[in-house]
Each structure stands twice: as C-alpha cells, then as structure tokens.
Amino acid sequence: MSRLCRLALLLLPAALEAVLAVPPGHAQQGTESVRFAFADTTLLRDTLNLHFDRLFPLADSLMITPDSLRAQAIRFRLPLSRLVFLADSLHMPVDSVGSVMERERFNALALSRKHLAKFGYTSGYTVSGGTSIWTNNTDYNLRTGPFFLRNATSISLSRAGGGQLLSLNQDRSSTTEASWEVVRNLSLGARVDLQRNAAFSEPASIYDYSRKNDQYQMSVRARPRLAKSLTTELTFYGGPYTEPYDTYQKKGLNGVMNARVRYALGAGLYEDLSVQNTDKLGQATYFGHGSFTTHDFTRDVRSSLSVLEAQPASLRVDLAWRRDQAEKPDILVESSSQTISDTLVTVSDTSVFRRRDPSGSRSAQVQLRLRRDQDRYVIVSGQLAETDRLLSDSRNGLFVVNPTSTTTKGVDANARYALLGCLVEGHFTYSLPTTDMPRRDVARGTGLSDTTVDFREEQQSRARTVEFTLTRMLFRRVTIRATGHVSLTTLRNAVTDSSYRALAGGRRVQGTFDRDDYEQGYRISGTYMPMEKFNTTLSLDVSRRSQLVLPAAGSSSSNEVRSYRGEWSWSFRMMKGLTVTQLNQLGADYTDMLFSTDDALLLSYLTQTNLNAVLTPRLSMQVSQRSTVSPNGDFTTLPDGTVVFSPASERREYVLSASLSYMPAPVLTLSVLPYYSAMNSDVTSGSVAVPSQRQRSLTLGGGASLNLPVTAKGRLTGDIRRNFQAQRNLTYLSGVLQPSPRSERDYWDGSMQLTWEF
Amino acid sequence: MRHRLAPLVLALGVLSLAGCGFFKPTAPERPQAGGGAQLTPDYTEPSNALETLLKAMNLKNQANGADAWVGAFASPDRDGLTTLFGFDPIVLAAKGGQDPGWDLVRERKFYTDMSAIATQAYFMTWELYVEGGDDIVDAAADTAHLERRYKIYLVDAENNVVGSPIAIGIAKLSFKKTSPARWAIFRWMDFVDPTADPKDPSQVSFSTRRLDSSQ
Numbered sequence: 001m002s003r004l005c006r007l008a009l010l011l012l013p014a015a016l017e018a019v020l021a022v023p024p025g026h027a028q029q030g031t032e033s034v035r036f037a038f039a040d041t042t043l044l045r046d047t048l049n050l051h052f053d054r055l056f057p058l059a060d061s062l063m064i065t066p067d068s069l070r071a072q073a074i075r076f077r078l079p080l081s082r083l084v085f086l087a088d089s090l091h092m093p094v095d096s097v098g099s100v101m102e103r104e105r106f107n108a109l110a111l112s113r114k115h116l117a118k119f120g121y122t123s124g125y126t127v128s129g130g131t132s133i134w135t136n137n138t139d140y141n142l143r144t145g146p147f148f149l150r151n152a153t154s155i156s157l158s159r160a161g162g163g164q165l166l167s168l169n170q171d172r173s174s175t176t177e178a179s180w181e182v183v184r185n186l187s188l189g190a191r192v193d194l195q196r197n198a199a200f201s202e203p204a205s206i207y208d209y210s211r212k213n214d215q216y217q218m219s220v221r222a223r224p225r226l227a228k229s230l231t232t233e234l235t236f237y238g239g240p241y242t243e244p245y246d247t248y249q250k251k252g253l254n255g256v257m258n259a260r261v262r263y264a265l266g267a268g269l270y271e272d273l274s275v276q277n278t279d280k281l282g283q284a285t286y287f288g289h290g291s292f293t294t295h296d297f298t299r300d301v302r303s304s305l306s307v308l309e310a311q312p313a314s315l316r317v318d319l320a321w322r323r324d325q326a327e328k329p330d331i332l333v334e335s336s337s338q339t340i341s342d343t344l345v346t347v348s349d350t351s352v353f354r355r356r357d358p359s360g361s362r363s364a365q366v367q368l369r370l371r372r373d374q375d376r377y378v379i380v381s382g383q384l385a386e387t388d389r390l391l392s393d394s395r396n397g398l399f400v401v402n403p404t405s406t407t408t409k410g411v412d413a414n415a416r417y418a419l420l421g422c423l424v425e426g427h428f429t430y431s432l433p434t435t436d437m438p439r440r441d442v443a444r445g446t447g448l449s450d451t452t453v454d455f456r457e458e459q460q461s462r463a464r465t466v467e468f469t470l471t472r473m474l475f476r477r478v479t480i481r482a483t484g485h486v487s488l489t490t491l492r493n494a495v496t497d498s499s500y501r502a503l504a505g506g507r508r509v510q511g512t513f514d515r516d517d518y519e520q521g522y523r524i525s526g527t528y529m530p531m532e533k534f535n536t537t538l539s540l541d542v543s544r545r546s547q548l549v550l551p552a553a554g555s556s557s558s559n560e561v562r563s564y565r566g567e568w569s570w571s572f573r574m575m576k577g578l579t580v581t582q583l584n585q586l587g588a589d590y591t592d593m594l595f596s597t598d599d600a601l602l603l604s605y606l607t608q609t610n611l612n613a614v615l616t617p618r619l620s621m622q623v624s625q626r627s628t629v630s631p632n633g634d635f636t637t638l639p640d641g642t643v644v645f646s647p648a649s650e651r652r653e654y655v656l657s658a659s660l661s662y663m664p665a666p667v668l669t670l671s672v673l674p675y676y677s678a679m680n681s682d683v684t685s686g687s688v689a690v691p692s693q694r695q696r697s698l699t700l701g702g703g704a705s706l707n708l709p710v711t712a713k714g715r716l717t718g719d720i721r722r723n724f725q726a727q728r729n730l731t732y733l734s735g736v737l738q739p740s741p742r743s744e745r746d747y748w749d750g751s752m753q754l755t756w757e758f
Numbered sequence: 759m760r761h762r763l764a765p766l767v768l769a770l771g772v773l774s775l776a777g778c779g780f781f782k783p784t785a786p787e788r789p790q791a792g793g794g795a796q797l798t799p800d801y802t803e804p805s806n807a808l809e810t811l812l813k814a815m816n817l818k819n820q821a822n823g824a825d826a827w828v829g830a831f832a833s834p835d836r837d838g839l840t841t842l843f844g845f846d847p848i849v850l851a852a853k854g855g856q857d858p859g860w861d862l863v864r865e866r867k868f869y870t871d872m873s874a875i876a877t878q879a880y881f882m883t884w885e886l887y888v889e890g891g892d893d894i895v896d897a898a899a900d901t902a903h904l905e906r907r908y909k910i911y912l913v914d915a916e917n918n919v920v921g922s923p924i925a926i927g928i929a930k931l932s933f934k935k936t937s938p939a940r941w942a943i944f945r946w947m948d949f950v951d952p953t954a955d956p957k958d959p960s961q962v963s964f965s966t967r968r969l970d971s972s973q
Binding site for chain 1: 780781782783784785786787788789819820821822824825833834835838839840842844847857859861863866870877878879899901913932934944945952953955956957
C-alpha cells in the first residue's frame with residue numbers, strides 16, 4: 001500500500017469524526033443560502049394557479065431535483081406546501097404522495113360516510129399531423145351510508161396514417177366497483193373489469209388483433225385498530241381471470257393479499273412493513289396444441305425502519321425481498337431431414353412445453369444521516385443487492401434454462417458544510433456490480449468456419465466518482481462556484497466456462513473487451529449582479545474523457561477527448577415588461593486516437609439571444625435567435641514530423657423563432673409561432689472551401705388556446721394550431737449542386753377537452 | 759475549531775485517496791497488427807459497400823468493425839465530400855426537432871452503441887425497397903442512388919432469427935465514386951418503415967437509434 005493510501009485511511013476517520021460531532025439539533029435557519037445563486041429561475045413561473053416561491057429550498061431539503069418537485073405539484077394540482085405536508089404526515093417520499101392519494105380515493109374505508117354522488121364526463125380530441133385520437137371518459141361515484149359504488153368507463157379511438165396506409169386502434173374499458181362497509185373498518189366488495197382492445201390496419205397486417213378480457217373479482221378490506229401506535233391494513237381480492245394472447249390463453253383463479261403494518265413509537269421510531277402475496281392457479285391452452293395447469297406467484301416483502309428521523313442523527317434501514325414466477329406455454333420446433341419417396345424433405349415436429357421464468361431479488365440499504373442544518377450535514381449509505389433470473393432459451397433443438405445473476409455492493413456519501421462564507425459540497429460513490437450471464441458469440445479462427453456458441457461470462461464493473469463544489473459570495477454582488485469531479489468506471493470480463501469449445505473445434509471466443517472509462521474536469525463560474533434587473537455570469541469548463549479498450553484486439557478505438565468551454569451570459573430587464581438574455585459560448589474538443597493518427601478538432605461558437613416582451617397586459621412576445629458555427633478538421637503529420645491542423649469542414653446554423661400571444665378575453669388566447677432555420681455546410685477541398693450542403697426550413701404555426709366555462713358545471717379547454725412547414729435540402733457534389741425538390745407540409749396540431757361534472 | 763477544520767481534513771483525505779491510484783485507469787495494450795477476425799472492407803461497388811456495412815454490423819464492434827462501418831461514408835480528407843445524414847422528420851420532431859449535425863465521429867459512436875444493445879449475435883439484412891423504385895446508377899457522373907429496407911435481428915445458436923428486429927427502417931442512399939476502387943456513401947436519408955410495428959419499442963429506425971446515441 002502506498003504512502004498516500006495509508007494517509008487517506010488515517011485522514012478519513014479523522015475527518016468523519018470531526019464533521020459528525022453534531023451539536024444538539026435546532027430548527028432550521030431561514031437564511032437564504034448562496035447555493036441557489038445559480039438556480040434556474042424559470043422553474044419559479046406560476047402555472048395553473050400554482051406558485052413555486054420556495055421551490056429550491058424545499059427541493060434541496062427533500063433531496064430531489066427542483067423540476068421533479070415542480071412536476072409532482074403540477075401533475076396532482078397540489079401546492080408545494082400541501083405536497084410537503086402530506087409527505088410528512090403520511091411518512092412517504094414526496095413523489096409518492098399524488099399516486100397514493102389517487103389510490104385512496106377508491107378505498108371505501110378511507111371515505112367519510114357523508115352522502116356523495118358525483119358524475120364526471122370528459123371528451124377529448126387530439127390531432128397531430130396524420131394522427132388523431134378521440135377519447136371519452138366517464139367517472140361515477142356514489143356513496144350513501146356504508147355503500148360505495150364507482151364506475152369508470154373509457155373509450156379511446158385513434159387513427160394514424162392516411163392514403164394507402166391506415167392504422168386504427170380502439171380501446172374500451174369499464175371498471176365497476178361496489179363495496180359495503182359491513183362493520184366499522186371492514187368492507188366487502190365486488191369488482192367487474194371489462195376490456196376490449198382492437199387494432200386494424202389497411203391493408204391488413206399481421207399485427208391486427210381483437211381481444212376481449214373480462215375480470216370478475218371480490219374484495220375484502222380491513223383496517224383493524226389493534227393499538228394506538230399501530231396502523232394495519234389488510235386487503236384481499238380475487239376471482240376468476242382470463243389472459244388472452246395471440247397464440248395461447250390462460251384461465252383460472254387468482255388471489256391477491258396485501259398487508260401493511262405501520263408502527264410509530266413517538267417521534268423516534270417508525271416502521272413500515274408491507275407484504276404482498278399474489279397467486280394465480282389456472283390452465284394454459286396453446287391454440288391447437290393442448291393445455292396444462294399453471295401456477296404464477298409473487299411474494300414481496302418490504303420493510304423500512306426510521307430511527308430518530310427528525311433528530312440531528314438519524315438512521316434508516318430499508319430491506320426488500322421478492323420472488324416471482326410466471327408459467328406459460330411455448331412451442332419447440334424440431335426440424336429433421338427424412339427421405340420420402342426418394343426425396344429428401346425437411347420435417348418439422350412441434351411440441352408444446354411449460355415455460356417457467358422465475359426471478360428474485362434481495363436488497364438492503366442502511367443510511368446514516370448526521371444533520372446540523374441544511375447547510376451542514378453528512379449522509380453515508382451502503383447498499384447490498386442481489387437479483388437472479390432464469391430464462392428459458394431455445395438451443396440446438398432443446399430448451400435450456402439460463403440463470404443470470406447480479407450482485408451489487410455500493411457505498412455513497414454526501415456532505416455539505418458552510419464555513420467562513422463558503423459552502424462546500426462533496427459527493428462520493430463507489431459501486432461494485434458483478435453480473436454472471438449467458439452470452440452468445442461467434443468463435444472465429446483460421447481454417448474453420450465461424451461457429452456461433454453459447455457460454456457464460458462474468459462482468460465485473462467498478463465505478464467510483466468523487467465531486468466537490470465550492471460556492472462563495474465574494475463581495476455583496478459577486479458569487480463564484482467551482483466544481484471539480486473525477487470518475488473511473490472499469491469493466492472486467494471473464495469467460496467462466498469452457499464447454500462451448502468442444503463445439504468450436506477448440507477455439508476460444510473473444511468475450512467482451514475489458515475497458516476503462518475515465519473522466520476528470522472542473523468548472524468555474526462567477527455571477528455578478530450589480531442591480532436587481534441585471535446579472536451576468538462567466539464560466540470556464542474543462543474536461544478530459546478517456547475511453548480505453550484494453551486488449552490489443554480492440555484497443556485501436558481507444559481515444560481521449562479534451563474539451564474546453566468558455567461561456568458568458570447576461571440578463572437585463574431593460575424596462576418593465578422587456579427582458580433580454582444572451583448566451584455566448586466558445587468550445588473546442590480535441591480528439592486524440594491513442595493508437596492512430598486520426599486525431600481531430602471540433603470548434604464551436606454559439607450565440608443565443610432571447611427577447612421577452614409584455615407589450616400590453618393582453619399582448620406578449622418572445623423572440624429568440626441562435627447562431628452556431630462549428631468548424632472541424634484533422635491533424636496531419638508532415639514528412640518532417642511537424643503536426644499541422646487541416647480544416648476539413650465547417651457548419652453554420654442560424655435559427656430565428658418568435659412567439660406572439662394575444663389574449664382578447666380571459667378564455668381565449670391567440671398565438672402565432674414562426675420558426676426559421678438555415679444551415680450551410682462547406683468542406684475544404686485542397687485549401688479551398690466548397691459548399692457541400694444547404695438546408696432551409698420555415699415553419700409557421702398559428703392557433704388558439706381555449707379555457708372556456710360551459711354553463712356552471714362544464715369547461716372546454718385545449719388548443720388547436722395549424723402549421724405550415726416548407727423545407728429544402730441542397731447537396732453539392734464536388735461543388736456542383738444536385739437537384740433536390742422543396743418539401744412542404746401543412747397539418748393541424750391540437751387537443752381539446754370538454755369536461756362536465758354533476 | 760474542530761468543526762472548521764473538518765472540511766479541510768475531509769478534502770485532504772479524499773485527495774490522498776485519489777492520489778493512490780484509486781482513479782487511475784489502466785493503460786491499454788498496443789493494437790495487434792491485423793488482430794482479431796478482421797473484416798476486409800470492400801467499397802468497389804455500391805452493392806459491395808452495402809455488404810461491407812452488413813458484415814461490419816454483424817461483427818458488433820469487434821476487430822475492425824467500427825472502421826469498416828465508418829469507412830463506407832464519405833469523408834472530406836479521403837473523398838472531398840462530407841456525408842449528409844438525414845433523419846425521419848417525425849422522429850426528429852419527437853426528439854426535440856434539433857438536428858444534431860451528424861458527422862462521422864457521432865456515427866462511430868452510434869455504431870458502438872448499436873453493437874452494445876444486445877449480447878446476442880446480430881444478423882443484418884438489406885432488402886430492396888420496392889416503393890423506392892429501381893437503383894439509379896449514373897456512370898457519367900459516377901453517382902448512384904439506392905433505396906433499401908434494413909433490418910437487424912438477434913440470432914440464436916443455429917443462426918435462427920429470434921424475435922422481432924431491433925432496428926428497421928428505410929435508407930435512401932446516395933453514392934459517389936471517389937476513386938477507381940471506392941464508392942462512398944455521401945447521403946443517408948433515413949425514414950421510418952411503415953411496416954414496422956409501432957407498438958414494439960425495439961422496432962425503431964436508425965433515426966431513433968442515432969438520435970438516442972447522441973444523447
């Protein structure tokens with residue numbers, strides 16, 4: 001072990017001890033942190049009457065990305081504060097709140113006994129190019145005393161294509177569920193699920209189908225209150241099932257039992273245990289080839305234990321175990337040559353067999369969190385996971401079972417520490433997945449024909465990443481951020497059996513090449529905000545990426561790319577309602593082929609300007625312009641050994657787009673969207689640049705958006721737009737223009753929904 | 759004071775960890791001369807160039823498969839031409855509408871990514887695209903235009919095709935004879951094959967595969 005390694009082992013515990021010495025916890029301070037100085041403020045725009053004022057600190061606190069949190073709020077139309085409150089009170093990740101709330105709506109035990117009758121109807125029509133979709137949905141809920149009835153019916157008709165090719169899809173489904181709360185916290189119910197799916201095309205296709213699938217199930221739900229700190233939910237539902245497929249059908253009885261136990265001991269300990277057990281006993285029939293019994297099952301157990309979750313030092317342990325198995329009929333076709341009436345013919349013998357594909361997984365994760373406040377914490381976690389899967393496969397006229405297993409071990413650490421006005425963030429991961437899998441490849445060699453063989457290969461990957469970020473407010477109006485990262489992923493492969501060599505005449509297969517992917521880089525950014533309406537940012541980004549194929553047979557493709565990016569952006573609110581932003585970027589990518597002289601250089605210059613104007617309260621306009629110039633070339637070695645750069649080609653692109661919106665009334669918005677792009681590409685022939693390609697494209701879209709109340713109970717929403725697109729691509733051969741026609745396209749794009757509730 | 763020194767100590771610890779070779783990649787071996795089962799590229803005729811592309815794809819990034827694939831396309835230094843790669847407009851619109859400006863560096867990466875989609879052996883085919891008309895070869899201008907349907911299948915041990923194709927599409931290919939023994943592809947306009955099953959996520963065209971590769 002080197003001296004540096006010994007030093008690292010000594011220093012790491014010392015550093016952890018120093019950082020983890022956490023003082024007694026206290027409420028999080030409300031001061032704004034410098035870490036949001038570079039945040040994307042466009043995410044804060046109000047949408048659908050939802051506000052996102054504290055998006056960044058909340059997302060940071062919940063350890064999810066701001067755009068994910070924003071998307072959750074929009075999807076379920078929940079304000080951020082409500083979403084976070086529900087996540088806290090339900091003890092679940094914030095991205096599960098919406099789906100759990102939706103599911104609970106259909107739980108008879110979760111509803112109050114207040115009389116409720118609600119009917120909703122939504123009809124929507126969407127058209128895009130040659131595709132149109134018409135949907136009709138109804139949703140009926142009735143609650144009276146202990147009875148609950150719900151019906152949801154959906155019809156979707158889609159049509160795609162036109163002219164000689166046409167594709168039609170028709171999906172219809174109706175789900176009716178009735179339940180009766182026989183005693184407090186115990187309900188009995190029944191559920192009928194009818195589905196019809198069909199697809200047709202003109203001319204007829206082998207993919208056309210028409211399927212019918214009806215399910216009838218009974219359900220029992222119970223929520224026994226065994227103790228004040230214990231919440232228990234038991235659910236059972238089951239009944240006959242039918243699974244129609246193109247070539248076979250399965251029928252039988254199925255049953256699903258779910259149990260969930262949540263135990264809270266004050267605010268210090270919280271355990272959530274869920275068990276799901278699914279069984280399907282039935283008979284599978286392969287059309288025209290007989291039938292046999294099948295047993296499909298799923299066993300799933302998950303446990304999540306939180307200790308001192310709200311305290312400065314907390315622990316979380318997640319365990320999961322799962323096994324499942326699915327059986328289905330499959331056919332094996334065995335061909336043999338026979339002589340019939342002096343003629344050699346091939347005879348195929350088809351037999352049906354039971355195909356069983358079991359799989360399983362086990363995982364454990366321990367997370368230790370030491371948190372003083374949102375600017376000072378360390379989170380260390382370790383994971384251990386195993387998955388295994390058996391897949392049946394046809395091989396030499398026999399079905400064989402191929403096991404595949406993956407073992408993953410890993411550790412990661414996140415830390416943040418505010419010190420002397422600096423915010424230091426560190427992230428370290430180290431994961432070690434190993435996969436043992438079946439592989440198929442061709443054994444090649446001189447004197448013998450290529451032979452495809454099956455063998456097993458073990459693939460060991462080791463991925464490590466370390467990343468540091470330092471953010472500091474230098475002066476009152478200047479904030480800098482420096483980020484550095486290093487990562488290395490190694491992949492080592494070994495062919496672990498040799499039985500295939502008997503079939504390959506003793507030859508060995510190549511196996512997957514060992515390889516290393518390495519990356520290091522840093523980025524330094526500084527932002528200056530002299531006044532509220534102006535800010536500017538300067539950045540430098542430098543990175544080096546190596547893709548190394550290690551064995552001599554494949555190492556010729558090893559390469560290293562060094563990238564340099566310089567960036568300057570600014571934003572200026574010139575007057576009330578008029579904001580200009582601009583981005584200027586210079587870039588260079590040097591590609592070094594390690595074992596050949598095919599080195600290359602790609603340069604890029606980018607300028608993008610956006611103008612955002614609110615001309616009147618009803619009229620707004622956005623104009624965007626982008627131009628990119630990317631010359632590239634190769635490095636050539638002259639006879640005297642001098643390496644010179646030879647320009648090879650240059651590409652210039654220009655885009656101009658605008659969006660003009662006028663709102664004559666609160667229910668109607670009219671918009672015009674022109675988009676123009678031009679691309680010129682030249683190649684260097686000799687030392688002269690000659691044209692090689694020209695592209696011009698113009699798209700003009702115009703339409704309307706509606707948000708119109710229809711009486712007191714209905715609403716018509718959506719947008720419709722007509723687009724006209726013209727495009728021409730010109731290609732030059734040795735500088736001579738090749739004739740090419742202009743293509744034009746005129747199409748509608750839009751979606752309308754009519755919603756009605758009683 | 760102990761807390762204030764903590765980040766410094768932690769940073770020193772990780773930096774020293776980086777210094778002990780934890781992040782040091784292994785040096786690759788020098789390429790063997792003619793190593794592996796080398797493919798002999800043949801671009802002497804447009805049909806031979808297509809055959810070479812087919813063999814290169816089936817080689818799955820082994821030996822000189824990548825060089826043989828990329829070598830079929832015109833490059834400024836070798837042919838005085840830049841290859842134009844066109845994408846199906848609907849695929850391009852679905853992927854954001856921005857033409858990434860395809861070049862041979864991206865095409866090499868696409869080939870590498872395509873080779874890694876599945877561990878089984880590949881079987882690529884070119885079929886005549888009848889709707890595209892006959893092949894056009896202009897001997898005077900040394901140009902040719904071919905339209906083909908391409909498919910890539912996975913195959914089992916007995917070279918039987920397994921399942922549906924993992925790539926399917928229509929390629930409208932323009933060739934230029936840039937030297938007496940070389941026909942180079944200088945334009946690949948790619949389109950979705952209308953016979954592909956839209957419900958099968960693997961039955962996608964090279965337009966999709968290329969744009970996915972550029973992500």
